[in-house]
Amino acid sequence: MAPAEGPPPVPRRRAPRRPHHRARTAAAGGAILLLVLIAAAAAAAHLLRARGPYEVRLGLIAGSAWSVPNPTANRLYDGLIADFRARHPEYSISYRSGVRTQDYSERLAQDILRGEEPDLFFILPEDFTTLASTGALADLEPYLERGDIDPLSFYGNALSAGRLGATQYALPFEVVPSLMFANMTLLRKLGLEEPDPSWRWEDFLALAERATADSDGNGSLDTFGSGGWTWLDAAYSNGELLFDPAGSSAALDKDGVIDAVDFFLRLAALTQGTLVPDFESGRVLFAPFLYSSYRAYRYYPYSIQRFGNFEWRALPMPRGPNGRNAVELKVLLIGMSRRSPRKAAAWEVLKHLTTDEEAAYRILANSQGLPARRDALFTDRAGEIMRRHISGTEEPLNPAMLDRVVRDSIVVPRFRKHAAALETASRAIMAERPQSASSLRNFLSRLDRAVNAFLKE
Numbered sequence: 494m495a496p497a498e499g500p501p502p503v504p505r506r507r508a509p510r511r512p513h514h515r516a517r518t519a520a521a522g523g524a525i526l527l528l529v530l531i532a533a534a535a536a537a538a539h540l541l542r543a544r545g546p547y548e549v550r551l552g553l554i555a556g557s558a559w560s561v562p563n564p565t566a567n568r569l570y571d572g573l574i575a576d577f578r579a580r581h582p583e584y585s586i587s588y589r590s591g592v593r594t595q596d597y598s599e600r601l602a603q604d605i606l607r608g609e610e611p612d613l614f615f616i617l618p619e620d621f622t623t624l625a626s627t628g629a630l631a632d633l634e635p636y637l638e639r640g641d642i643d644p645l646s647f648y649g650n651a652l653s654a655g656r657l658g659a660t661q662y663a664l665p666f667e668v669v670p671s672l673m674f675a676n677m678t679l680l681r682k683l684g685l686e687e688p689d690p691s692w693r694w695e696d697f698l699a700l701a702e703r704a705t706a707d708s709d710g711n712g713s714l715d716t717f718g719s720g721g722w723t724w725l726d727a728a729y730s731n732g733e734l735l736f737d738p739a740g741s742s743a744a745l746d747k748d749g750v751i752d753a754v755d756f757f758l759r760l761a762a763l764t765q766g767t768l769v770p771d772f773e774s775g776r777v778l779f780a781p782f783l784y785s786s787y788r789a790y791r792y793y794p795y796s797i798q799r800f801g802n803f804e805w806r807a808l809p810m811p812r813g814p815n816g817r818n819a820v821e822l823k824v825l826l827i828g829m830s831r832r833s834p835r836k837a838a839a840w841e842v843l844k845h846l847t848t849d850e851e852a853a854y855r856i857l858a859n860s861q862g863l864p865a866r867r868d869a870l871f872t873d874r875a876g877e878i879m880r881r882h883i884s885g886t887e888e889p890l891n892p893a894m895l896d897r898v899v900r901d902s903i904v905v906p907r908f909r910k911h912a913a914a915l916e917t918a919s920r921a922i923m924a925e926r927p928q929s930a931s932s933l934r935n936f937l938s939r940l941d942r943a944v945n946a947f948l949k950e
Contacts, residue, residue, distance in 0.1 A: 546835060547581075549842050551588035552604070552614030554597050557861045558825045559669055559785035569859035573852055577845045586842060605629050605830075612833040613843055616663050616826040618654070622740075622908050624828065625657040631829040633661045636840050642848050651865040654824035654904045663828035664847040667862030669784045670898045671726070671820045673810050676778050678803035679704065679716060683778075690809050690894060691818055694727075694756050697779070697811035704778040705763040713767070719760055720769040720777040724922055725915070727753035729820040729903050731813030735915075740908025741948060745918060745941040749815050751934055756813070758926055758933075775803045781810065783823065785861035787890070791883060807890060809898050822902030825862060854878060863899065870896050914944050 553570055557563035567590060574586045588611075592600050598620050604610040616624060624630050633655075637644065644652055647665055655663030680687060683703055688696050701718025708715045728735060733749045736742065744750065772780035787807045809818035827846055829839050846852055853864035858878045869875060870892040879889035921940050927933040 547583050547838050548585045548587075549613065549835060549838050550611040551586065551842075552601060552611035553588045553590065553592075554615050555591050555593050557785060557789070558594055558597075558615065558617060558667075559783055559823070559861055560594055561783075561785045561789035561861050563789070563859075563861050565859040569855055572855050572859070573846060576849070576851050576855075577842060581841070584838065584842070608832065610830045610832070612835055612839040613827055613829055613846075615666070616655075616828050618823050618825075618905075619907055619912070621655065621663060621826055621828075622657060622906075625660075625662040628831055629828075630662040631831045631833065631836060633664070633829065637661060641840075642844055646848055646867060647865050648867050648899055650822055650900070650902060650904045651824045654822075655826045655828070663826035664843060665824050665865035666827045666847055667825045667856050667860055668865050668899055669823045669825075669862045670895075670902045671781050671783055671810060671822075672787055672807040672898065674772060674780050674782050674787075675806050675808050676772070676775065676803055677806050679775065679778050683716075687806075688808065688811070692808075692811045694730075694811050694813050698756070698760060700778065701760060701763055714764065715776065717767075717769045717777045718763055718779065720772055720780045722757075722760065722779070722781055724754050724757040724919070726781055726810065726820050727757040727813065729905070730810050730816045730818070732816040732903075734903065734906060735918075736906055736908070736911070738906040740906065740911060740914075743914065743918075743941055743944040743948060745944060746934070746938045749813070751930075751937055752815075753813060754922060754937065755930065755933055758922075761926075772805075781820070782807075784863065784895075788861040791887070809894065817901035819898045819901035820903065821905050822899060824865070824904060863895065867896075910948055914947060917947060918944055 551570075554566075556566050570588060570590075574588075578584055578586065594617070597615070598617060601610065601614060601620070610629070616630075648668060651665035651668050652661075655661055655665060675687065677687070680700075685700055685703060688700065697719070704716050704718040705714060706716050707713060725735075728750055731749045731753045733744070733747060733753060735744060735750065737744070770776050772782075784807075791807075810820050812818045827843055829836060829843060833839050847865065850866075850869075853866045853869040854874060856862065856864040857869060857875055858881070863870070875892065876889075879892075883889055918940060921936075921943075925936055927936045
């Protein structure tokens with residue numbers, strides 16, 4: 494018997510499908526997460542940048558700025574900071590160590606591009622014009638106009654190294670002049686007298702001629718009068734800068750430059766094309782070095798590592814007829830970031846680092862340069878510092894002589910094409926080596942036109 498038919502089954506009603514519900518939920522969740530992450534990143538960045546008004550970051554160089562050993566650099570930095578905080582405990586000052594001189598310029602440039610540069614930072618001589626002209630440095634004129642510091646407390650040429658046009662963008666921290674190292678052992682062996690501190694080119698040439706010799710008669714030079722002294726040393730010691738401050742024009746055909754190149758070529762001709770050995774060989778009578786080399790290798794512990802097999806002494810440079818007994822002065826500057834939100838605090842720290850008396854003594858004791866303060870070398874304490882760690886049979890450099898060399902030195906104007914222009918001129922001079930006065934004048938006139946054309950490209 495067939496079952497009775499009942500009513501047809503009622504179909505189950507399904508809820509309307511929402512195919513994009515989960516996708517929209519996931520998208521909303523992702524958007525919220527992204528917003529949270531962005532907010533967190535912004536907050537972190539704000540916290541990173543929103544340091545207190547008395548928190549100042551410094552950009553410093555590991556070791557020496559002058560490519561010589563300096564094991565006491567951190568002692569210098571820590572001491573400078575400790576001195577300042579002893580007077581201003583509300584300040585917090587930090588610095589990042591470990592950036593060597595050869596890496597410093599690139600690291601600073603990267604920090605500036607990222608907007609992460611310190612409030613205050615060291616400026617190497619070759620970097621100042623670029624940093625000042627591109628707006629990376631704060632204008633210090635408003636601070637100087639307050640009268641907080643006396644500009645006359647600095648060496649004038651050192652202060653000018655931090656000026657572009659009429660604006661002061663940086664203050665000098667330390668200075669390094671050039672000196673002439675003299676091999677006193679060789680000088681006495683040759684029966685020659687030590688030159689006077691105010692010696693001239695003619696004195697230099699006469700001594701170099703006596704020292705450049707084939708003493709054993711084998712046809713090769715055994716001793717040399719000079720090594721490493723360049724046509725630039727000749728030009729600077731004759732009062733010639735070679736370029737205008739802006740780097741828009743060269744002046745290579747002036748009488749003073751012609752005299753300098755002529756003297757350099759006469760001096761170079763003494764060696765007859767023979768390669769001159771390093772000064773530390775003991776076979777070279779005179780060689781120019783930065784004061785930083787004197788400071789590093791005259792004092793313990795590095796005094797036993799170089800120039801240890803003969804007696805040597807540091808002298809002023811010989812001068813040309815229109816110059817002084819000095820050549821280029823290198824200046825390590827400190828500038829303030831134009832974007833620093835803590836300029837008032839940074840200015841107080843900058844004043845301390847560059848003008849404080851105790852800071853000057855710390856530079857003298859723990860750096861391979863000299864303080865930029867004009868009066869720092871003439872106190873009893875400075876004398877005691879300069880005698881410290883030097884050999885008992887040696888005397889430190891005379892402060893009056895050092896002061897005169899610093900004051901008489903030239904701050905060379907640097908600009909974007911400076912290094913390339915000098916390289917072009919140097920290569921041409923060494924390749925041409927004109928022999929007569931007329932040919933030299935004509936050669937330098939052509940070279941001047943070529944370099945000026947390069948500068949205007």
